[in-house]
Amino acid sequence: MADFCSTSRVVIVAGKGGVGKTTVTAALAITAARAGKSVLIVEVEGKSGLPSMFGAPALGYDEIDLEVGVRARFLTPDAALIDYLVTHGMKRISKRLAASGALDVVATAVPGMKDILVLGKVKSIEEAREADLVIVDAPAAGHAVTFLLSARGLLDAVRVGPVRKQAQDVVSLISDPERCQVMLVTLAEETPVSEVVDTAFAIEDRAGVALGPVVVNACFPPLPVAVAADATAILEDARVCDRFVSQREADDLAHAAAFLEERHALQVEQIQRLRAQLPLPQIELPFVFNPDITRPQLAVLADAFQRGIERL
Amino acid sequence: MTTPIEELVDSRRVVICCGSGGVGKTTTAAVLALEGARRGRNACVVTIDPARRLADALGIEHLTNDPTEIDPKLWAGDLGGGDASEVVPGGRFSALMLDTKSTFDVLVARNASTEDQAQRILDNAFYRNVSGALGGTQEYMAMEKLHELHDEGNFDLIVVDTPPTRHALDFLDAPKRLTRLLDNRVFRLLMMPTRAYLRVASVAVQTFLRTVARVVGSEVIEDVVAFFRAFEGMEEGFRERARVVEELLTDPATAFVLVTSPRRDAMEEATFFAERLAVAGQTVQALIVNRIHPSFGDESPAGLRAAADALQFSSPDAERAGPTNRLSALYANLADFREIAALERAHIEALRDRIGGDITLAYVPYLAHDVHDFTALHEVGALLFDTVSAR
Numbered sequence: 001m002a003d004f005c006s007t008s009r010v011v012i013v014a015g016k017g018g019v020g021k022t023t024v025t026a027a028l029a030i031t032a033a034r035a036g037k038s039v040l041i042v043e044v045e046g047k048s049g050l051p052s053m054f055g056a057p058a059l060g061y062d063e064i065d066l067e068v069g070v071r072a073r074f075l076t077p078d079a080a081l082i083d084y085l086v087t088h089g090m091k092r093i094s095k096r097l098a099a100s101g102a103l104d105v106v107a108t109a110v111p112g113m114k115d116i117l118v119l120g121k122v123k124s125i126e127e128a129r130e131a132d133l134v135i136v137d138a139p140a141a142g143h144a145v146t147f148l149l150s151a152r153g154l155l156d157a158v159r160v161g162p163v164r165k166q167a168q169d170v171v172s173l174i175s176d177p178e179r180c181q182v183m184l185v186t187l188a189e190e191t192p193v194s195e196v197v198d199t200a201f202a203i204e205d206r207a208g209v210a211l212g213p214v215v216v217n218a219c220f221p222p223l224p225v226a227v228a229a230d231a232t233a234i235l236e237d238a239r240v241c242d243r244f245v246s247q248r249e250a251d252d253l254a255h256a257a258a259f260l261e262e263r264h265a266l267q268v269e270q271i272q273r274l275r276a277q278l279p280l281p282q283i284e285l286p287f288v289f290n291p292d293i294t295r296p297q298l299a300v301l302a303d304a305f306q307r308g309i310e311r312l
Numbered sequence: 313m314t315t316p317i318e319e320l321v322d323s324r325r326v327v328i329c330c331g332s333g334g335v336g337k338t339t340t341a342a343v344l345a346l347e348g349a350r351r352g353r354n355a356c357v358v359t360i361d362p363a364r365r366l367a368d369a370l371g372i373e374h375l376t377n378d379p380t381e382i383d384p385k386l387w388a389g390d391l392g393g394g395d396a397s398e399v400v401p402g403g404r405f406s407a408l409m410l411d412t413k414s415t416f417d418v419l420v421a422r423n424a425s426t427e428d429q430a431q432r433i434l435d436n437a438f439y440r441n442v443s444g445a446l447g448g449t450q451e452y453m454a455m456e457k458l459h460e461l462h463d464e465g466n467f468d469l470i471v472v473d474t475p476p477t478r479h480a481l482d483f484l485d486a487p488k489r490l491t492r493l494l495d496n497r498v499f500r501l502l503m504m505p506t507r508a509y510l511r512v513a514s515v516a517v518q519t520f521l522r523t524v525a526r527v528v529g530s531e532v533i534e535d536v537v538a539f540f541r542a543f544e545g546m547e548e549g550f551r552e553r554a555r556v557v558e559e560l561l562t563d564p565a566t567a568f569v570l571v572t573s574p575r576r577d578a579m580e581e582a583t584f585f586a587e588r589l590a591v592a593g594q595t596v597q598a599l600i601v602n603r604i605h606p607s608f609g610d611e612s613p614a615g616l617r618a619a620a621d622a623l624q625f626s627s628p629d630a631e632r633a634g635p636t637n638r639l640s641a642l643y644a645n646l647a648d649f650r651e652i653a654a655l656e657r658a659h660i661e662a663l664r665d666r667i668g669g670d671i672t673l674a675y676v677p678y679l680a681h682d683v684h685d686f687t688a689l690h691e692v693g694a695l696l697f698d699t700v701s702a703r
């Protein structure tokens with residue numbers, strides 16, 4: 001585990017909306033913290049569900065402690081711009097520049113500007129060794145690819161000046177597997193699997209970023225023993241054990257078991273398809289039977305994460 | 313008797329589906345338009361970023377700015393799933409996948425006073441970025457497309473999917489965003505003729521320009537200045553457009569449907585969304601919850617869990633060990649599903665109460681397969697319309 005966490009100091013967690021990217025981010029952070037690492041989570045999009053998982057208030061630009069060894073902060077392009085100007089001797093006009101809405105115009109004039117500001121800040125956090133592991137909860141879906149491509153795009157577009165320098169620094173960070181890797185998250189369902197395969201190739205071929213294991217989230221665990229999802233068989237088992245089970249209860253038990261088996265079989269099929277199409281190690285995280293993910297659920301997911309990493 | 317969701321697709325002219333990413337918005341939009349068509353309406357769905365196989369099924373694998381009508385044989389006949397005899401004759405079904413850039417180009421061409429002005433804007437490097445990358449452009453163009461389709465009057469039901477941003481609300485502000493950009497004081501100064509602006513521009517503006525030039529290079533500034541100059545005289549047209557779109561959004565024939573999954577973050581976003589709509593004077597007519605787990609009876613989860621534990625820790629003789637372990641696993645499994653089903657429903661009902669009003673609640677349970685053909689779309693439609701009538 002400690003090995004895994006020291007492979008790269010920055011892990012960018014990416015995946016399409018609804019696959020549980022933020023949950024995976026939190027579980028990875030806890031896993032690394034258990035191994036004695038100090039972790040900083042960087043959220044780049046507003047309204048993250050991360051703090052509420054830990055019962056913490058909304059994230060701001062300043063770091064907060066989520067739990068022992070895990071800190072988190074929010075990083076907006078505007079704040080990163082002010083930071084950049086201040087550290088580059090333009091403190092006097094930084095506030096006014098941001099307040100005038102100028103960033104919107106500059107960002108529009110130079111596509112990828114916002115992303116480069118955010119990634120540039122991540123780079124300086126990494127260089128300053130503010131944490132052993134920096135986890136970036138990346139923007140959703142296709143935005144993750146443009147997010148990672150922004151630096152290379154800027155190198156083509158901007159020939160001189162500090163932005164070019166910033167872009168070069170970011171490219172050298174994200175293309176160095178010792179320093180940075182992308183962890184893709186998906187569900188074991190048809191569309192998410194197809195999309196994660198496309199995203200993986202886009203990230204590796206076009207952005208030149210190393211890919212870590214793919215996390216397959218929300219996998220239904222099979223039942224611990226083989227059962228027949230059939231009311232008659234259930235009633236027969238009940239008779240042998242001298243236990244009263246009503247017909248209705250037997251039906252419900254059978255339906256729930258059949259549902260689980262059906263979903264499990266579909267997931268196994270998709271996991272195999274993913275394995276065939278994307279030659280990356282996989283880490284499976286179990287489905288949590290609770291729509292609210294808080295510390296107890298995160299602990300279960302972190303256990304699974306740890307087992308998954310050990311198996312790599 | 314018509315259910316509230318049937319009422320939506322029967323009598324509204326515009327239905328806007330909103331919600332956070334990954335909750336099944338695109339599918340829901342396609343289902344609503346399809347059911348509208350099956351009920352005899354001339355329906356069109358505007359999709360933003362459909363999964364490839366759904367796009368294939370809808371016959372819109374390529375971005376297109378014009379709606380493509382789908383052959384009724386594909387969705388109204390036996391091939392389309394369901395009972396063909398239930399299809400009301402006369403219905404039509406079209407789909408389009410939004411092309412943000414060409415929608416914007418058309419908008420520019422329409423508002424420009426001369427062809428030359430339009431061409432100057434379309435060729436400008438800054439514009440090319442605006443039309444592709446300005447935060448909210450996709451949302452803005454979705455609304456623009458809606459307005460265009462509505463204005464042309466070729467459809468009597470338009471269902472709009474909204475872009476998959478985490479900020480699902482962006483489209484409400486999107487039309488205003490460009491006008492806000494055009495109103496920016498610094499840029500109004502930039503739009504003055506070259507020499508005049510150098511004389512008039514305050515120290516602040518000059519400092520600003522120098523700083524920006526230092527950071528991103530001076531050619532960027534030249535593009536921006538050229539863009540704002542080329543735009544001269546068109547702001548009023550855009551402002552008017554933004555106002556008309558806003559009017560359409562508050563029209564009583566327009567309905568908002570909030571799509572969510574039972575996951576906490578999606579529901580938090582849905583709450584936030586409903587509040588924002590309420591502030592804007594709009595109400596959410598329906599809350600559609602996708603991917604909800606089935607209930608499997610009404611036994612209490614605690615009782616089932618106790619049964620599972622009792623069996624697990626009993627020490628049966630060898631003959632009974634197999635059946636005992638099987639029963640224990642089955643009880644534990646049913647307890648898991650009953651627990652999540654109860655939690656999900658409690659959360660959703662709390663969400664409905666928070667939203668208040670006469671909002672209609674509809675559940676679409678987990679399906680055993682992906683939705684990417686007309687049979688599956690109709691299957692979701694049947695579930696959607698049935699859960700509503702059952703409540």
